[in-house]
Amino acid sequence: MNERFSASGLMNPFFPDEVTFGEKGVTFKVRKLFKSNDNFVFYSDISGVEIESGVLFSTIRIIPRMRPEIIINNFTKGDAKKVKELILAKVQA
Known part of the structure; x- marks a missing residue:
């Protein structure tokens, strides 16, 4: 399971955030202008996921x-x- 999701290029066309699913956990890449942070989290270490939706x-x-x-x-x-959904499915498995 190596699915990857990228943030929309409309708000930040050169440095979109990314989520990559692996066998044991998820990698979150948060990009800024001159740096990026890669955070790997095991599925078993995730206690929750929240979504805050705007207009777009x-x-x-x-x-x-x-x-x-x-x-x-x-x-x-x-x-x-x-x-x-993918994270919660793996956390509960």
């Missing part, structure tokens, strides 16, 4: 058990919902 785009908030939350921005509503 959604923000996904990942809540790991022993770490600060991870916030990824500018995903389409459909992609945000799919990311949440």
